[in-house]
Amino acid sequence: MNSIMTKAMVRRCRRFCSNLRQCRIPNKKLASPPITDEPFLLALSSKQKEQPVAAMGCPNEGCGYMAVTDQAAVWYLHPIRVRYQETDQMGIVFHGNYVTWFEIGRTELVRQLGMPYVQIEREGLLLPVVDLECKYVSPARYDDIVLICTTIEQFSPVRLSFRSEVRRIRQGEEYPAEWRGQRPPGELLVQGGTSHVWVNKEFRPSRLDKSLPELYALLKRVSKGNI
Amino acid sequence: MNSIMTKAMVRRCRRFCSNLRQCRIPNKKLASPPITDEPFLLALSSKQKEQPVAAMGCPNEGCGYMAVTDQAAVWYLHPIRVRYQETDQMGIVFHGNYVTWFEIGRTELVRQLGMPYVQIEREGLLLPVVDLECKYVSPARYDDIVLICTTIEQFSPVRLSFRSEVRRIRQGEEYPAEWRGQRPPGELLVQGGTSHVWVNKEFRPSRLDKSLPELYALLKRVSKGNI
Amino acid sequence: MNSIMTKAMVRRCRRFCSNLRQCRIPNKKLASPPITDEPFLLALSSKQKEQPVAAMGCPNEGCGYMAVTDQAAVWYLHPIRVRYQETDQMGIVFHGNYVTWFEIGRTELVRQLGMPYVQIEREGLLLPVVDLECKYVSPARYDDIVLICTTIEQFSPVRLSFRSEVRRIRQGEEYPAEWRGQRPPGELLVQGGTSHVWVNKEFRPSRLDKSLPELYALLKRVSKGNI
Amino acid sequence: MNSIMTKAMVRRCRRFCSNLRQCRIPNKKLASPPITDEPFLLALSSKQKEQPVAAMGCPNEGCGYMAVTDQAAVWYLHPIRVRYQETDQMGIVFHGNYVTWFEIGRTELVRQLGMPYVQIEREGLLLPVVDLECKYVSPARYDDIVLICTTIEQFSPVRLSFRSEVRRIRQGEEYPAEWRGQRPPGELLVQGGTSHVWVNKEFRPSRLDKSLPELYALLKRVSKGNI
Numbered sequence: 073m074n075s076i077m078t079k080a081m082v083r084r085c086r087r088f089c090s091n092l093r094q095c096r097i098p099n100k101k102l103a104s105p106p107i108t109d110e111p112f113l114l115a116l117s118s119k120q121k122e123q124p125v126a127a128m129g130c131p132n133e134g135c136g137y138m139a140v141t142d143q144a145a146v147w148y149l150h151p152i153r154v155r156y157q158e159t160d161q162m163g164i165v166f167h168g169n170y171v172t173w174f175e176i177g178r179t180e181l182v183r184q185l186g187m188p189y190v191q192i193e194r195e196g197l198l199l200p201v202v203d204l205e206c207k208y209v210s211p212a213r214y215d216d217i218v219l220i221c222t223t224i225e226q227f228s229p230v231r232l233s234f235r236s237e238v239r240r241i242r243q244g245e246e247y248p249a250e251w252r253g254q255r256p257p258g259e260l261l262v263q264g265g266t267s268h269v270w271v272n273k274e275f276r277p278s279r280l281d282k283s284l285p286e287l288y289a290l291l292k293r294v295s296k297g298n299i
Numbered sequence: 300m301n302s303i304m305t306k307a308m309v310r311r312c313r314r315f316c317s318n319l320r321q322c323r324i325p326n327k328k329l330a331s332p333p334i335t336d337e338p339f340l341l342a343l344s345s346k347q348k349e350q351p352v353a354a355m356g357c358p359n360e361g362c363g364y365m366a367v368t369d370q371a372a373v374w375y376l377h378p379i380r381v382r383y384q385e386t387d388q389m390g391i392v393f394h395g396n397y398v399t400w401f402e403i404g405r406t407e408l409v410r411q412l413g414m415p416y417v418q419i420e421r422e423g424l425l426l427p428v429v430d431l432e433c434k435y436v437s438p439a440r441y442d443d444i445v446l447i448c449t450t451i452e453q454f455s456p457v458r459l460s461f462r463s464e465v466r467r468i469r470q471g472e473e474y475p476a477e478w479r480g481q482r483p484p485g486e487l488l489v490q491g492g493t494s495h496v497w498v499n500k501e502f503r504p505s506r507l508d509k510s511l512p513e514l515y516a517l518l519k520r521v522s523k524g525n526i
Numbered sequence: 527m528n529s530i531m532t533k534a535m536v537r538r539c540r541r542f543c544s545n546l547r548q549c550r551i552p553n554k555k556l557a558s559p560p561i562t563d564e565p566f567l568l569a570l571s572s573k574q575k576e577q578p579v580a581a582m583g584c585p586n587e588g589c590g591y592m593a594v595t596d597q598a599a600v601w602y603l604h605p606i607r608v609r610y611q612e613t614d615q616m617g618i619v620f621h622g623n624y625v626t627w628f629e630i631g632r633t634e635l636v637r638q639l640g641m642p643y644v645q646i647e648r649e650g651l652l653l654p655v656v657d658l659e660c661k662y663v664s665p666a667r668y669d670d671i672v673l674i675c676t677t678i679e680q681f682s683p684v685r686l687s688f689r690s691e692v693r694r695i696r697q698g699e700e701y702p703a704e705w706r707g708q709r710p711p712g713e714l715l716v717q718g719g720t721s722h723v724w725v726n727k728e729f730r731p732s733r734l735d736k737s738l739p740e741l742y743a744l745l746k747r748v749s750k751g752n753i
Numbered sequence: 754m755n756s757i758m759t760k761a762m763v764r765r766c767r768r769f770c771s772n773l774r775q776c777r778i779p780n781k782k783l784a785s786p787p788i789t790d791e792p793f794l795l796a797l798s799s800k801q802k803e804q805p806v807a808a809m810g811c812p813n814e815g816c817g818y819m820a821v822t823d824q825a826a827v828w829y830l831h832p833i834r835v836r837y838q839e840t841d842q843m844g845i846v847f848h849g850n851y852v853t854w855f856e857i858g859r860t861e862l863v864r865q866l867g868m869p870y871v872q873i874e875r876e877g878l879l880l881p882v883v884d885l886e887c888k889y890v891s892p893a894r895y896d897d898i899v900l901i902c903t904t905i906e907q908f909s910p911v912r913l914s915f916r917s918e919v920r921r922i923r924q925g926e927e928y929p930a931e932w933r934g935q936r937p938p939g940e941l942l943v944q945g946g947t948s949h950v951w952v953n954k955e956f957r958p959s960r961l962d963k964s965l966p967e968l969y970a971l972l973k974r975v976s977k978g979n980i
Contacts, residue, residue: 156633156643157395157626159388161441166384167882168856171849172611179610179669189610190669201848204887204945211881211956214388215633215644264885275892383860383870384853388647394655395629398622399838406837406896416837417896420615427665428621431718433658438729442860442871491658502665611849613842615895620838668842 088137088231136281139226140295147221147251148181151241154216164211170262171204174236177222178266181234184249185290195284198275199232199268206264210240217241221256225265227291229281233267315364315458363508366453367522374448374478377407378468381443391438397489398431401463404449405493408461411476412517422511425502426459426495433491437467444468448483452492454518456508460494542591542685590735593680594749601675601705604634605695608670618665624716625658628690631676632720635688638703639744649738652729653686653722660718664694671695675710679719681745683735687721769818769912817962820907821976828902828932831861832922835897845892851943852885855917858903859947862915865930866971876965879956880913880949887945891921898922902937906946908972910962914948 129138152173160166182189192199212218221237239258241247247257272278281288356365379400387393409416419426439445448464466485468474474484499505508515583592606627614620636643646653666672675691693712695701701711726732735742810819833854841847863870873880893899902918920939922928928938953959962969 153630153633155626156387156629157393160383161386161388161390162879162881163388164881167885168384168849168852171852172609172847175610175849176607188669198843200843200845200889200892202889204848204885204889206885208881208883208885215642380857380860382853383856389652389654391654394658395622395625398625399836402622402837403834406834415896425616427616427618427662429662431621431658431660431662435654435656435658438654442869610841611847614837615840615842615844617842622838 084139084226088226088228088233135228137226137228138292138295140224145223145235145252146294147223147237147253147256148177148184149247149249149251149256150177150180150220150222151217151247152176152220154212154214154218156214159214162211164213167206167208170206170208170238170264173218173220173238174204174206174222174234174264174266177220177236178234180220180249181222181224185287185294187287187290192284192287196273197278197280197284198271198273200271200275201266202269203233203267204264206262208262210259210261212238212240212261217243217245218261219247219256219258221251224291224295227295229270229279229288230277231267231269232280232291233265235265236263238262315453315455315460362455364453364455365519365522367451372450372462372479373521374450374464374480374483375404375408375411376474376476376478376483377404377447377449378444378474379403379447381439381441381445383441386441389438391440394433394435397433397435397465397491400445400447400465401431401433401449401461401491401493404447404463405461407447407476408449408451412514412521414514414517419511419514423500424505424507424511425498425500427498427502428493429496430460430494431491433489435489437486437488439465439467439488444470444472445488446474446483446485448478451518451522454522456497456506456515457504458494458496459507459518460492462492463490465489538593538680542680542682542687589682591680591682592746592749594678599677599689599706600748601677601691601707601710602631602635602638603701603703603705603710604631604674604676605671605701606630606674608666608668608672610668613668616665618667621660621662624660624662624692624718627672627674627692628658628660628676628688628718628720631674631690632688634674634703635676635678639741639748641741641744646738646741650727651732651734651738652725652727654725654729655720656723657687657721658718660716662716664713664715666692666694666715671697671699672715673701673710673712675705678745678749681749683724683733683742684731685721685723686734686745687719689719690717692716765820765907769907769909769914816909818907818909819973819976821905826904826916826933827975828904828918828934828937829858829862829865830928830930830932830937831858831901831903832898832928833857833901835893835895835899837895840895843892845894848887848889851887851889851919851945854899854901854919855885855887855903855915855945855947858901858917859915861901861930862903862905866968866975868968868971873965873968877954878959878961878965879952879954881952881956882947883950884914884948885945887943889943891940891942893919893921893942898924898926899942900928900937900939902932905972905976908976910951910960910969911958912948912950913961913972914946916946917944919943 129136154165158165158169179189182192189199217240219239219241221239223235225233225235227233237256238261239256240261241258245257251257270278270280270283272283280291356363381392385392385396406416409419416426444467446466446468448466450462452460452462454460464483465488466483467488468485472484478484497505497507497510499510507518583590608619612619612623633643636646643653671694673693673695675693677689679687679689681687691710692715693710694715695712699711705711724732724734724737726737734745810817835846839846839850860870863873870880898921900920900922902920904916906914906916908914918937919942920937921942922939926938932938951959951961951964953964961972
């Protein structure tokens with residue numbers, strides 16, 4: 073069994089989980105199997121080995137941390153048209169609107185997974201944002217068609233994070249809702265991401281694997297690339 | 300007793316109440332006292348007569364309709380600074396933002412009355428908009444200081460309507476939160492109004508005089524000009 | 527020649543044009559042909575007579591006022607998905623957002639006419655809103671699919687007004703971008719309209735028939751129902 | 754002369770300037786004076802030494818990079834009231850609105866410096882956002898009073914970055930527009946920051962020390978804490 077975890081990944085896993093003290097990998101356990109800085113492999117069947125490795129999970133039982141590798145990330149694409157209201161007097165889209173667009177991308181991603189966010193809220197779960205970052209490369213303008221591209225970056229039973237890109241495409245260009253590959257199509261305008269925690273209606277943290285196991289199973293399946 | 304009601308006012312009252320069939324003034328009753336087109340007077344004490352007539356109520360028992368006369372309207376003033384986000388690529392404020400500003404004006408008005416809107420919602424009441432109108436005279440621009448001016452136009456136990464104006468003032472100008480007079484200060488940019496109905500959390504109509512009588516009493520008091 | 531104009535229409539035309547004193551139909555001229563309250567007919571070729579009358583124009587030379595009749599209005603339909611950002615704490619769409627949606631509808635209408643609004647602005651023309659009204663029948667909610675329905679109501683060389691409706695449709699329902707008929711499909715949520723004036727970059731009024739005659743011709747053609 | 758620069762600071766300076774290749778400190782020059790990880794001191798007069806060190810500048814001639822130290826940062830405070838429109842159906846402020854609030858804070862900061870942002874734009878300069886980050890600690894709610902706290906973090910002639918915090922205060926609490934101290938008052942809700950570049954109307958980079966030297970001088974003065 074070749075479950076290898078890099079130091080960087082352990083660090084990331086701990087940071088991601090730290091608030092809730094779930095991930096307590098004893099340092100001894102980490103010593104062997106050898107920790108390398110190479111991408112690591114989960115124990116895979118021979119059939120799976122032919123496919124790109126889609127996800128890396130923390131070997132600690134019960135942690136549930138999973139990171140989606142770049143090679144196999146599925147980008148969910150959703151085109152929108154820039155609204156007049158979204159421009160500002162610089163003649164470009166006001167920078168805060170990309171945050172709204174990221175949200176649209178996430179909504180469409182979970183719809184594609186098979187469980188619309190309205191239904192998630194109906195089950196009593198909320199997914200507030202705890203962290204946001206955004207790099208502005210080039211401005212979108214009124215009436216542009218932009219593709220909101222969203223992918224799951226990492227998750228555990230208590231947290232979930234997305235990467236998002238906004239890319240300009242041309243009138244008439246059409247793309248499938250799911251895109252496998254390093255980079256989604258179009259001209260990069262903005263890239264960023266958001267982190268979230270699962271909470272109940274009283275804003276108390278809620279473990280997704282217990283409160284909505286169907287969705288947790290969907291996340292695991294899609295992060296392994298076999299939806 | 301000189302309770303005179305104009306035809307125009309009866310028409311307005313009926314329209315305002317019609318959805319809920321509360322105002323059924325028999326035509327006979329309207330015939331006397333004589334219906335004129337002059338402003339009408341409620342039965343007033345001699346002390347009150349010296350003050351401008353502030354409100355006209357429907358003489359029909361239980362209707363509760365009350366219109367605030369122009370002469371005695373109290374305008375509630377609230378200054379705000381125009382945000383960059385509120386501009387659009389025309390270089391002026393996007394026209395939809397005045398609707399948000401009207402809402403701010405109403406929030407400040409009910410706070411001044413003595414019952415913040417957060418408290419009203421905590422009591423289980425909502426006040427959704429059912430009608431909106433807006434005339435755009437001159438555009439507001441980034442960093443302008445505008446005065447949101449709001450007054451109660453008319454109300455009944457089930458409905459409430461406001462008139463709103465947005466007026467530009469200059470840096471350093473200060474005005475009291477309550478303004479009595481025909482026209483609030485500053486340069487008129489936009490004028491309009493909104494109508495609302497009182498509903499409960501399930502969006503069912505709710506009679507304010509029963510669900511929150513303190514607030515209904517406040518409205519009556521202020522519309523008579525003696526807050 | 528049976529160019530009949532109703533009194534109501536003359537009133538409307540005058541109100542619409544009054545700011546710019548273009549429509550000065552002498553009362554004498556209005557007396558004959560007889561002014562009735564029936565819908566009136568422009569002088570039509572026999573071929574046109576078989577089609578529904580799409581527009582009523584002011585007979586005054588140079589006025590250019592044209593109203594689109596209800597029978598033959600073309601509604602331009604554009605579906606959008608309600609965004610999370612557009613909701614408020616009442617759990618419904620904040621009422622100001624319909625104003626943004628109306629704008630989207632107008633953008634899509636002029637694109638359908640054949641001249642995208644970006645191009646109009648590139649030609650140096652702006653179309654600010656001078657009047658807005660909005661009736662709220664039923665609230666839209668997060669993730670609803672709503673159809674923004676827009677039609678040209680009336681126009682002259684200096685003004686243009688639209689009627690707008692927001693209607694809820696169900697997932698999977700599809701409609702053509704142009705809809706001929708009294709009522710567009712779906713459940714009515716909000717209806718209203720906006721009036722606009724053509725201005726140049728300095729916000730001075732600009733006669734569309736002179737500054738951008740191609741667009742003016744398009745408006746005339748479409749309002750007669752033969753696009 | 755005790756101009757000591759830490760390795761971390763050199764790294765930051767290079768990253769901040771790298772796009773425009775202004776900061777080319779030869780490694781030799783950095784070797785002496787000794788690079789430590791302690792805060793460093795500019796060559797200061799004895800009078801200045803009694804004051805907290807407010808800014809650290811890159812010793813490279815012409816680089817102009819300056820970082821404001823935590824000890825002496827001036828926070829500019831600006832209270833606002835949360836609008837109904839800013840809430841979403843979670844019952845809290847939609848996370849994208851903090852981005853708009855950060856912008857308000859920056860507007861008020863430059864106004865306090867003595868050059869309103871409207872005037873900066875009138876001079877032909879724009880300051881678009883190139884980077885944004887935001888950590889959400891606790892949600893703001895409708896009608897809360899929040900203090901937008903903004904401070905200059907670092908700048909060079911071509912770039913400028915701010916740190917921003919949103920803090921909840923109570924009705925009636927009042928604070929001066931300028932706050933010196935580690936932490937501004939109130940309960941921390943959100944913290945983050947934005948980076949910007951100076952560009953002209955054509956979105957070409959513009960050196961502030963040449964295009965608007967008065968403002969550049971203001972920035973230098975305030976970052977040394979002696980406004």
